[in-house]
Amino acid sequence: xxxxxxxxxxxxxxxxxxxxxxxxxxxxxxxxxxxxxxxxxxxxxxxxxxxxxxxxxxxxxxxxxxxxxxxxxxxxxxxxxxxxxxxxxxxxxxxxxxxxxxxxxxxxxxxxxxxxxxxxxxxxx
Numbered sequence: 610x611x612x613x614x615x616x617x618x619x620x621x622x623x624x625x626x627x628x629x630x631x632x633x634x635x636x637x638x639x640x641x642x643x644x645x646x647x648x649x650x651x652x653x654x655x656x657x658x659x660x661x662x663x664x665x666x667x668x669x670x671x672x673x674x675x676x677x678x679x680x681x682x683x684x685x686x687x688x689x690x691x692x693x694x695x696x697x698x699x700x701x702x703x704x705x706x707x708x709x710x711x712x713x714x715x716x717x718x719x720x721x722x723x724x725x726x727x728x729x730x731x732x733x734x
């Protein structure tokens with residue numbers, strides 16, 4: 610038997626969960642809603658996270674745009690995701706929800722923009 614104490618991040622309450630793993634059975638206690646129970650099981654069987662970062666922008670009024678994964682990705686793919694984003698550069702203009710990087714780290718999850726970046730005005734134009 611293995612017992613883990615984790616804080617649920619499924620909602621703002623942040624319940625302290627106790628997850629007990631015994632053979633093929635997982636028991637979650639301490640949750641105040643079904644999200645907590647689902648989170649507890651997922652966290653011990655397949656932990657995932659949403660990744661947020663920034664990506665360089667060419668010709669933008671700002672030099673970077675904030676981005677995030679459209680959904681959570683496996684924790685063991687986070688560093689690979691960040692590495693791919695490090696080498697990514699986009700051209701302005703950028704709109705919210707523009708796909709910045711498809712299928713990041715082979716996860717079938719896209720990275721999207723979370724901010725609008727306008728293109729710089731050409732001073733000679």
